Amino acid sequence: MRIALDASGGEYAPNEIVKGAIKAAHEYDVEIALIGKKSLLHLLAGKHLKKLNLSIIGASQNIDFHEHPMEAIRKKPRSSIVIGINLLKEGKTDAFISAGNTGAVLCAALFGLGKVEGFERPALASIISLNRRSPALLLDAGANADCRPNHLLQFAQLGSIYTKYIFGIESPRIGLLSNGTEETKGNRLIQESHQLIKNSNLNFIGNIEGTDLSRGTADVIVTDGFTGNIVIKTVEGLGDSFIKVKPPSDYSRNLRGRALLADVGLGFLVKSMDYSEYGGACLLGVKGNVIISHGRSRAKAIKNAIGLANRAAEVNLSQLISEAKDEQ
Amino acid sequence: MRIALDASGGEYAPNEIVKGAIKAAHEYDVEIALIGKKSLLHLLAGKHLKKLNLSIIGASQNIDFHEHPMEAIRKKPRSSIVIGINLLKEGKTDAFISAGNTGAVLCAALFGLGKVEGFERPALASIISLNRRSPALLLDAGANADCRPNHLLQFAQLGSIYTKYIFGIESPRIGLLSNGTEETKGNRLIQESHQLIKNSNLNFIGNIEGTDLSRGTADVIVTDGFTGNIVIKTVEGLGDSFIKVKPPSDYSRNLRGRALLADVGLGFLVKSMDYSEYGGACLLGVKGNVIISHGRSRAKAIKNAIGLANRAAEVNLSQLISEAKDEQ
Structure with a gap:
């Protein structure tokens, strides 16, 4: 290649x-x-x-x-x-x-x-891997701040193809990021997008919430580029804070940063908050x-x-x- | 009382x-x-x-x-x-x-x-304290999924009063959550809200990003209830994951969960991701x-x-x- x-x-x-x-x-x-x-x-x-x-x-x-x-x-x-x-x-x-x-x-x-x-709109697809067993693809991560329902349906389709061929998941679970799991939750964009994705041939599991990002509920997290970008950067900021933490002066081992976190079993979680692990987002x-x-x-x-x-x-x-x- | x-x-x-x-x-x-x-x-x-x-x-x-x-x-x-x-x-x-x-x-x-x-719209104001030196108030945390620019200006006003009297900050720094710090960044709602807040008498520091939540950039984080809810729940989900982490079998001390995290200096950060520390959101x-x-x-x-x-x-x-x- x-x-x-x-x-x-x-x-x-x-x-x-x-x-x-x-x-x-x-x-x-x-x-x-x-x-x-x-x-x-x-x-x-x-x-x-x-x-x-x-x-x-x-x-x-x-x-x-x-x-x-x-x-x-x-x-x-x-x-x-x-x-x-x-x-x-x-x-x-x-x-x-x-x-x-x-x-x-x-x-x-x-x-x-x-x-x-x-x-109609290319989307940035970021890997977000806050759950050890189930890495997920979040899109759009920032290419389109204002979206229409049709765009979100297309993001779901793009994400489904990506996770099928890159992650090897036969029937990727598509989740729509919202402020509640019920079909009636969400802003107008999400409520209308929900109906479009529901009526597609995708494996749509419905709305998911912010907490689901750590639970591995969905393989593809569909969101507009404004919300997606804020979520990705919130996680990135938290990851940065964790890495910077210094152990208390009486901590028994001479470890800092990533090594310290790995020592107590947090290596995976902190890694999952680190964008450099995946290197970049595909423009789909x-x-x-x-x-x-x-x-x-x-x-x-x-x-x-x-x-x-x-x-x-x-x-x-x-x-x-x-x-x-x-x-x- | x-x-x-x-x-x-x-x-x-x-x-x-x-x-x-x-x-x-x-x-x-x-x-x-x-x-x-x-x-x-x-x-x-x-x-x-x-x-x-x-x-x-x-x-x-x-x-x-x-x-x-x-x-x-x-x-x-x-x-x-x-x-x-x-x-x-x-x-x-x-x-x-x-x-x-x-x-x-x-x-x-x-x-x-x-x-x-x-x-016009009451807002849920959540304390989000991802930076040790500077707890912040995020609003709206979920009361209004669809907002207009005028609502976001009012959230900024509400947040300013709250942080002045509850946190004791004389001139609270108001940040508008967006997908970029430049004035031109954001979806239409944010771009229009930016101009309204900029022309108010509030101490507006401009747009802030997801990474700023951990940096203590603003005292008041203004956002619509849809985005705010997703951000709050993303942080909550991560906090839950951290608490559940088990140390490797060779870890020297017999500590788990919060005690383990506190032992390595992460107590504050994990506490900051725990909604129970603040107990609830004020409806302003x-x-x-x-x-x-x-x-x-x-x-x-x-x-x-x-x-x-x-x-x-x-x-x-x-x-x-x-x-x-x-x-x-």
């Missing part, structure tokens, strides 16, 4: 991005193309190019976090984001990963690749496998994003999505 | 409710009236009535969790919820607490007490001090709810809210 990686995007680019790529090149059977400032990438990765399946693609422009997405992709055709999306469009890569300006990646994917027919519903990583991604997150991109490319997730839609 | 307590509402009523009342009667200088099945309450609390400041008020009817709120309060005038709200209306108690059917308490308060002029914007407790409340939560009701009654929170509105 060929993976194109935006080496200029993210708070810790290019250093941590390159480190993550090197780790991934050791771990997975993939070809990784680093896109960014050529000279800098040669400095950072040059000595690995021959030994590992790594290459460098120059990008003379860069899109900053604070730039207006649409303007940026129009004005900067030689940015790593636009180049990566073009590679995907031309079939020169099987997946593209960026930890850069999320809005710009969304716009570039939407306009460069186009939407899969039948899906566009014609191409696009992974959007967290802006704060370090090497570990990037390595895991490459693992996820590799799985998505192996099954050709975006192709499966168009086929599934055709069958409906 | 006189506190009326619904002894029939909640999963563990009346046993745990009565236990909580007995604990609170020892701890606070309050008169507590237990409302419920007279004979049962005499059995449970009878021997304490003379020693402690406890009394019993009979309620021959009971509103169940699954009953339709509006119908229930109409059909059951002798239920503990309707009796409690009437006591408040008649000035025979300074506050009323219920862990029963939330919708029914909301309806009874709305129609029995009425709204404070200028506040109605003419009377109403506290709605969690349906799963046990003695500790009820005791803490009585503490909160006592503070609200001491300052006469609902009166302060009408006065503040008059001044604006």
Whole structure:
């Protein structure tokens, strides 16, 4: 599989991005193309190019976090984001990963690749694994702040395909995130979406609540991008707090942070609150496998994003999505 | 202060409710009236009535969790919820607490007490204390699934008064929960609410994100009741998971649950995710001090709810809210 990686995007680019790529090149059977400032990438990765399946693609422009997405992709055709999306469009890569300006990646994917027919709004699908036995996919995690019921039905369909082929769940349980389990609960969007999903051929288990996220009730958690983003970030913030906790001065072992938490059996839970474990969110519903990583991604997150991109490319997730839609 | 307590509402009523009342009667200088099945309450609390400041008020009817709120309060005038709200209306108690059917308490308060002029929608205000240095008030925690910008402005005003008089913060920092800190982020509701709150005389710090909940960025977290409820329950679910964690078999000390977590310095964080620490949410914007407790409340939560009701009654929170509105 060929993976194109935006080496200029993210708070810790290019250093941590390159480190993550090197780790991934050791771990997975993939070809990784680093896109960014050529000279800098040669400095950072040059000595690995021959030994590992790594290459460098120059990008003379860069899109900053604070730039207006649409303007940026129009004005900067030689940015790593636009180049990566073009590679995907031309079939020169099987997946593209960026930890850069999320809005710009969304716009570039939407306009460069186009939407899969039948899906009006691409959605960001984040893995949320607060229950040990049952990791779940939450979507939309932030691509669409305002949604209509039809979009939520489509998110349910996208999530069902993803969890079927990536998690290997034959009939994924679809839950609609709400403020109560009863059918009549929720805001207007959720009440109307409930009826649409209920009348689809999906394995809909009904409304689920915030507490269900830790209970493994559903395989797919359907929500609008506004709520989804707040939930994901609330969990992330809590995870950060847990990692920072210092043991009392009389604590018997000389452990801190993750090691301390693992020592008392909390390793799994804290890991489950750590976005770097999954490396990124798949953008579902566009014609191409696009992974959007967290802006704060370090090497570990990037390595895991490459693992996820590799799985998505192996099954050709975006192709499966168009086929599934055709069958409906 | 006189506190009326619904002894029939909640999963563990009346046993745990009565236990909580007995604990609170020892701890606070309050008169507590237990409302419920007279004979049962005499059995449970009878021997304490003379020693402690406890009394019993009979309620021959009971509103169940699954009953339709509006119908229930109409059909059951002798239920503990309707009796409690009437006591408040008649000035025979300074506050009323219920862990029963939330919708029914909301309806009874709305129609029995009425709204404070200028506040279109009463809001549930939950204390969320994920940051050690800075507890915050989140509202609306679930009373209004669909909101308009004007409602969110009013929630900001309600939260500002609450945190000023209950937390003692002179100029509370108001944050608007969104999917990004920039003014342009958010769904339509949030974008419009942002402008309204920005142009008010409140100490508005702008949009905050899910991660800010753990960072103590704001004293008041303003959100619609749909999003607020999901956030509160996501945190609650995580707290439950943490408490259930078992240490590895080689863990040196024979500790479990809360004791184990406290042992490694996590006591505060896990406590902060536990709704029973605050006991309940104040219903702000109605003419009377109403506290709605969690349906799963046990003695500790009820005791803490009585503490909160006592503070609200001491300052006469609902009166302060009408006065503040008059001044604006």
